[in-house]
Amino acid sequence: MDHDNQLTADVIVIGFGKGGKTAARVLADAGRSVVLVERSANMYGGTCPNVGCVPSKMLVHYSGERRLEDDAQEFFAKSIAGVRELTTAFRAGNFAAIDGRPTAMVLTGTARFLDEHTVSVGEGDDAVTVTGATILINTGSEAIVPAVPGLAESTRLVSSTELIQNDHLPRRLVVIGGGYLGLEFASIYRHFGAEVTVLESAERLLPREDDDVAAAVTGILAGDGIRIITGATVLDVRDEEAGSIVRYEVDGDSGEVEADALLPATGRRPVIEGLGLEAAGVELTERGGIRVDEHLRTSRPHIFALGDVNGGEQFTYISLDDARIVLDQLLGSGERATTDRVAVPHTLFTTPPLATVGLTERRARTEGRRVRVARENVADIVAMPRAYAMEETRGLMKFIVDSDTDLILGAALLSIDAQELVNTVALAMRHGITATQLRDSIYTHPSSTEAFNEVFDNIVSEA
Numbered sequence: 001m002d003h004d005n006q007l008t009a010d011v012i013v014i015g016f017g018k019g020g021k022t023a024a025r026v027l028a029d030a031g032r033s034v035v036l037v038e039r040s041a042n043m044y045g046g047t048c049p050n051v052g053c054v055p056s057k058m059l060v061h062y063s064g065e066r067r068l069e070d071d072a073q074e075f076f077a078k079s080i081a082g083v084r085e086l087t088t089a090f091r092a093g094n095f096a097a098i099d100g101r102p103t104a105m106v107l108t109g110t111a112r113f114l115d116e117h118t119v120s121v122g123e124g125d126d127a128v129t130v131t132g133a134t135i136l137i138n139t140g141s142e143a144i145v146p147a148v149p150g151l152a153e154s155t156r157l158v159s160s161t162e163l164i165q166n167d168h169l170p171r172r173l174v175v176i177g178g179g180y181l182g183l184e185f186a187s188i189y190r191h192f193g194a195e196v197t198v199l200e201s202a203e204r205l206l207p208r209e210d211d212d213v214a215a216a217v218t219g220i221l222a223g224d225g226i227r228i229i230t231g232a233t234v235l236d237v238r239d240e241e242a243g244s245i246v247r248y249e250v251d252g253d254s255g256e257v258e259a260d261a262l263l264p265a266t267g268r269r270p271v272i273e274g275l276g277l278e279a280a281g282v283e284l285t286e287r288g289g290i291r292v293d294e295h296l297r298t299s300r301p302h303i304f305a306l307g308d309v310n311g312g313e314q315f316t317y318i319s320l321d322d323a324r325i326v327l328d329q330l331l332g333s334g335e336r337a338t339t340d341r342v343a344v345p346h347t348l349f350t351t352p353p354l355a356t357v358g359l360t361e362r363r364a365r366t367e368g369r370r371v372r373v374a375r376e377n378v379a380d381i382v383a384m385p386r387a388y389a390m391e392e393t394r395g396l397m398k399f400i401v402d403s404d405t406d407l408i409l410g411a412a413l414l415s416i417d418a419q420e421l422v423n424t425v426a427l428a429m430r431h432g433i434t435a436t437q438l439r440d441s442i443y444t445h446p447s448s449t450e451a452f453n454e455v456f457d458n459i460v461s462e463a
């Protein structure tokens, strides 16, 4: 690395996301010189530890601890302080994990391509130019604010980041969109004591899940006091002194709901603006992500795109797996590919969480498979006293099994500990462990996994 404002490196990483930082660390340990560029000192480590998974899941935890006698505002402010403390520590740890390595450095500033090997960081006299043989783009995604008249101008519009950094609990939260982010935030803020309304445009929540699973989640959220309005078209937002009035329509009937905070949760789009991708000749897909092949190489083979920015599934562990693929290209045999991915699990962190993997029953039947469906309500699973011991007996477990091969095709686990259970199911699916083998395994007691000893025998349909 040369001059203060002109650097060269083997690898430039743009964005401090999961994939980029993982790759940066391993490449530095392999002796490569690495410059990692991050635009904000508040984002060392990326979205997940600063404003995404970690703070939101810590709030799931805190909100579940609240007792009725706790003062809602005070309890919330203490929880936000706890989140701040953890994210500050994680941020420092993330910075040190890169900048503390002899051949790596973190450069703070916004990166922009000047050409296919050169990136400029920052503006004016302080701008630094970095030239690299290999470049990894890992700039993440940002929330979409839907084009609803009055929404973008509303003073009560909040991003998920602003919401979790503000230590004032909104009295009335309106969430537009009932997907991952919307339902998690609805559940968290309801448990903290806010009045929460979810306006979802689809005819029901979680349209991709089976009807019974979606109905169970909806029942739990509604039972917790969240107002869920599906099939809703949000018409406009009008700020008034006492609150923002959100007007919506369902089947031609209009309604209004008042908000102190308004959270759009209608999806996130790749962050590519201002990156100067044209200067590098990096192409986009029709949907606005960076176009990559199965090895995550862009239209410029020495430039890779990892994580949310490549338009794939937006989960931290996908960004991490992207890093494995890129590292395999740069240091390994080059065989690993996105097409290898099998049985990727997902967890929606409501209380209790919904974890899913593989096919739904509907999808399996649409594909013409002969399936055996096993399902049981958590409250009825005798083999799982942990649910009673932890006082969380809501939910159900459902498995879709291939009738011919006994292989597990999919699962939906709406249960305490589901975020852990699903990983065992996914592992079984990846390695051809049958439903019978999973049923007949020895599990610790009392644990949630013990439910597998029982649920597979609770067959509700077979054909």
Ligand SMILES: Cc1cc2nc3c(=O)[nH]c(=O)nc-3n(C[C@H](O)[C@H](O)[C@H](O)COP(=O)(O)OP(=O)(O)OC[C@H]3O[C@@H](n4cnc5c(N)ncnc54)[C@H](O)[C@@H]3O)c2cc1C
Binding pocket: 014, 015, 016, 017, 018, 019, 020, 037, 038, 039, 040, 043, 044, 045, 046, 047, 048, 051, 052, 053, 054, 056, 057, 109, 110, 111, 112, 138, 139, 140, 141, 160, 181, 271, 274, 275, 306, 307, 308, 309, 313, 314, 315, 316, 317, 319, 349
């Ligand atoms: C509230 C919330 C909760 C979530 N919960 C979960 C969860 O529980 N589990 C899960 O798996 N996923 C969760 N996600 C999704 C997950 O956070 C993302 O999929 C993941 O963080 C994406 O990581 P990434 O590697 O793509 O980049 P990111 O972690 O988003 O990092 C990108 C970085 O690039 C920086 N950057 C952008 N442009 C530039 C530029 N031009 N120059 C320099 N730096 C730049 C940004 O500041 C940012 O730090 C959640 C997301 C949100 C918003």
Ligand SMILES: NC(=O)c1ccc[n+]([C@@H]2O[C@H](COP(=O)([O-])OP(=O)(O)OC[C@H]3O[C@@H](n4cnc5c(N)ncnc54)[C@H](O)[C@@H]3O)[C@@H](O)[C@H]2O)c1
Binding pocket: 146, 176, 177, 178, 179, 180, 181, 182, 183, 184, 199, 200, 201, 202, 206, 232, 233, 234, 264, 265, 266, 267, 268, 313, 314, 315, 347, 348, 349
């Ligand atoms: N636990 C997790 O892993 C986790 C948590 C939060 C976010 N995330 C990631 O972040 C991504 C973004 O989350 P998200 O919830 O914003 O997106 P999402 O795609 O998960 O859900 C968006 C929801 O908004 C609805 N919608 C779209 N436009 C609408 C409109 N105009 N009015 C009302 N409803 C509308 C959609 O039907 C959908 O249900 C997720 O897809 C996920 O990949 C993951």
